Amino acid sequence: MVEDIHFSTMTTEPFHIGYRALAANISDIAAMGGKPTSYLVSIVIPKKWSAKSLHQIYDGMKQLAKDYRMDLIGGDTVSGKQLTLSITVIGTVNADKVRYRNSAREDDIIFVTGTLGDAACGLHLLLNKDQMYSDKYQYFLNRHQLPPQPRIDFINTCTAIDRITLNDVSDGIANELNEIADASHKKLVIDFDTIPVHTLLADFTKEQQTAWKLSGGEDFELVGTVSVDNWIQLKEAALKTNTPITAIGKVKNDAKNNGSVWLNHNNQLKKLDKSGYTHLRR
Amino acid sequence: MVEDIHFSTMTTEPFHIGYRALAANISDIAAMGGKPTSYLVSIVIPKKWSAKSLHQIYDGMKQLAKDYRMDLIGGDTVSGKQLTLSITVIGTVNADKVRYRNSAREDDIIFVTGTLGDAACGLHLLLNKDQMYSDKYQYFLNRHQLPPQPRIDFINTCTAIDRITLNDVSDGIANELNEIADASHKKLVIDFDTIPVHTLLADFTKEQQTAWKLSGGEDFELVGTVSVDNWIQLKEAALKTNTPITAIGKVKNDAKNNGSVWLNHNNQLKKLDKSGYTHLRR
Structure with missing residues (x-):
């Protein structure tokens, strides 16, 4: 750094x-x-x-x-x-419990821990003290300055699950999901409205919210995929370790579009670039 | 760097x-x-x-x-x-063959691998191209730019020896010997004339030679101590791995002067500071 x-x-x-x-x-x-x-x-x-x-x-x-x-x-x-x-x-x-980005399979559930965009919002507030800055948003400042502890306990409580595809949200979920799609040669379809955010994020403009939740980095949350059969086990491990966890989409096998990420938003399916930019299917 | x-x-x-x-x-x-x-x-x-x-x-x-x-x-x-x-x-x-600086004992032989001051001489030549710079001294330039391989093979051929006190010459032997004397609470006495140097170093002034051999860094040689009983074994390991090795002094136990390094030079015993500066016993 x-x-x-x-x-x-x-x-x-x-x-x-x-x-x-x-x-x-x-x-x-x-x-x-x-x-x-x-x-x-x-x-x-x-x-x-x-x-x-x-x-x-x-x-x-x-x-x-x-x-x-x-x-x-x-x-x-x-x-x-x-x-x-x-x-x-x-x-x-343990050698047989190393988690990679390349193990996603068709029909897997895509999940993410915590809430996204918090750190990016915190940085925005610090850079623009004259505007929205107030005690009300101290939560976001903390998330930028003292991010929550990385999800070590959670992921170490999941060792009974053989296969979890995993990445951490350091550059923004758009980037991290594309890395999984690319490494696993699968198509990832995300439901935009299910991406978890803090309730106070609604105070900001739609454009800000979208940018932060898709491209805000340094939240130090985990994003990954797991089989439908293991979803309950994963949720139990999350509960045990006080880790909020949310299903945000599904893994598809689609020869034409494997390696890409799609965002289901306002009943439109848009391709999601690494940068967080979306565009309609060409 | x-x-x-x-x-x-x-x-x-x-x-x-x-x-x-x-x-x-x-x-x-x-x-x-x-x-x-x-x-x-x-x-x-x-x-x-x-x-x-x-x-x-x-x-x-x-x-x-x-x-x-x-x-x-x-x-x-x-x-x-x-x-x-x-x-x-x-x-x-192996946990029982980790080498430290704090294990020197009375009567140990102090040794060093290779020749000292080569890299410092090479740097001097590069910084003063107009003076002594010539093809004749290419050896020293190489030692500054492409230092010899660190002594991994040699030290891994010595695993039959239980105790070797060890340091690597990165800042100059004056500094490294003082670290051993300090960590081991012993007095180290070095024979100045036995410190190994390349023959061509004699072309430079006495002051340069002394400064480079005592304080020239980045030779990536090893300096250490070993018991008299293990000295032959150490020399055999050096021979096997084509590693020049030289005995340069002895470890003494001297309550008043433990933790310090002394240089025997021109029949005078002078205290050798970390920086390579010497002064008569006060």
């Missing part, structure tokens, strides 16, 4: 920079079905940064690491022009 | 930047007695860099990785102001 590209000190405190950066990496471990065990941190720090700010970055990481009993096992701190944070998280997973 | 801090594109080709950065990390694995198995690379790349140069950085790493059958298993490429290379190397080692 590089300053002014992946975060700005205008909207993010050092503590939150550390917390979010580690959360993003733990989320990658969740997306493989694993448990994080340790991490390494290399920081490039400009001379203008104080030792105190540097410690706050580490404190942000430590708070999250403590919950998973992860040890900081190495890394480096060097000086440079631009704050840069490079984290490696190491985790473990 | 950060551009203009750890390397300069004035003296280092992209291929060599990649090669050296990975070599430095593999050397850390050698210093623990391990074998590297895989690596992750995160690169921050300024927009002015071409895709070709970026590929050359990866090619430099791949050339070295191939020799150890290491897989590139992850990482990231992002844009930023300053070329920054963050590498994590993962390796394995």
Whole structure:
């Protein structure tokens, strides 16, 4: 994560920079079905940064690491022009329970955890303090600054299920669903109205809501597919770990359109690009 | 490794930047007695860099990785102001053969592999092309740009030896010996004239030779201590793996001076600081 590209000190405190950066990496471990065990941190720090700010970055990481009993096992701190944070998280997973993007099958249920677009809304509020910014929306600010814990507990409660196709929502669900469709050579059909969002998101314009829920990144939720037979088991694991989970669509086998994602919205079926852009079938 | 801090594109080709950065990390694995198995690379790349140069950085790493059958298993490429290379190397080692800095005992022989100061001399030649620069010294240029392979094979041939105290020469032997003295709470006494250097180093001034052999970094050699009983075994492992090895001193137990390094030079015993600075006993 590089300053002014992946975060700005205008909207993010050092503590939150550390917390979010580690959360993003733990989320990658969740997306493989694993448990994080340790991490390494290399920081490039400009001379203008104080030792105190540097410690706050580490404190942000430590708070999250403590919950998973992860040890900081190495890394480096060097000086440079631009704050840069490079984290490696190491985790473990049973060889037969590694989750991939390429295992979706016809008739699978497509699911997503949590609510989408929260972090993107939070960032918007921080960048536009004069407009909608108010205490009412503190929830969204938190979701940008201190995102919820990656879904490690949930996915590790699903080990009885042989096959779960999985990805984590780091760039936006439009991108992540396309990765699954592409890797699995299947057509994914999503019901737009079922994509879970926080109720307060309705206060924003339709365009904002759509952009955030389809392309808002860094929610650190999981998106995936599971067979109809395993759907109940998956919901039980979600319940056990206090993980909101929602079915948002179905996997289809359609030789002409395998590898693509389609959005069912206002009774129209539109193709959903990686970027979140939709267009009618050509 | 950060551009203009750890390397300069004035003296280092992209291929060599990649090669050296990975070599430095593999050397850390050698210093623990391990074998590297895989690596992750995160690169921050300024927009002015071409895709070709970026590929050359990866090619430099791949050339070295191939020799150890290491897989590139992850990482990231992002844009930023300053070329920054963050590498994590993962390796394995039997739990009872991990090598540390804190295990030196009284009467141990202090040894070092290869020759010291070569990379520092190479860098000097590249920075001062008008002076000593000539084909005659190509050896030193190579040692700066394409350092020899880290001593993985050698140290993995020593697994029959229970205790080897070990460090790798990344910042200069003065620094690395002080780390061992400090961690082991012992006094290390080094014979200055036994420190191995390349014959051509004699062409340079006495001051340069001394500075480079004591404080020249990035030679990626190993320095350590071993009991007198195991010295023959260590030399046999060195012979088997074509690794030059030299005894350069002895470990002493001296309550007043444990934790420090002493240099026997011109019949004077001088204290050797981490920085390579020497001063008479006070």
